[in-house]
Amino acid sequence: MGTVLRIYENALRRYPLLTSSIQTSMLMATGDIISQTVIEETSLKKVNLKRTAQFASVGLFLAGPALTTWYRVLAKTFGDKGHTSVVLKKVALDQFVFAPAFIGVFLTALGVVQGKDPQVTVAEVKKNYLDVVISNYKLWPWVQLGNFYLVPLRYQVLVVQLVAILWNTYLSWKTQASDVIKTKDVSTNLVEQ
Structure with missing residues (x-):
């Protein structure tokens, strides 16, 4: 285990943006798989890998780089x-400037990578945005207080993404809920016919 930690530590030091982006992608994929198997009760054999890859790609190309850059700007x-006083300023900016903007960008990017029509994406962002922001405020200010107070900068994205396994599970479920309901309704209608 010590070797793995040394390799990770070295990668984080030499390639912080790439390392954080890859770990974010992997943890977002984990959240999506948990959403599909636990919340949506899909068997592991029937997991929608395309959906998981789409969610992971948002982590790799958007969430990982954005979080890494944002935490560096704050530091x-x-x-x-x-x-x-420093921690409180960071949390305030993180939660009242970054989080609301990032949630909108994240939800939009997810619709884009899923190939949804722009009008559908905008409608889904409008439908989900407020619920996601409110849920954000129930979890993230507390996480960020501890993160900014206790965790060195190079590990802050990792800490956030470990907590975010649950958050990503929620986001995956929230952004896919209408698709899951439609699929179940179609399946029920086919069985009834």
């Missing part, structure tokens, strides 16, 4: 020390 602006 450069306020410093990397866990003083209470």
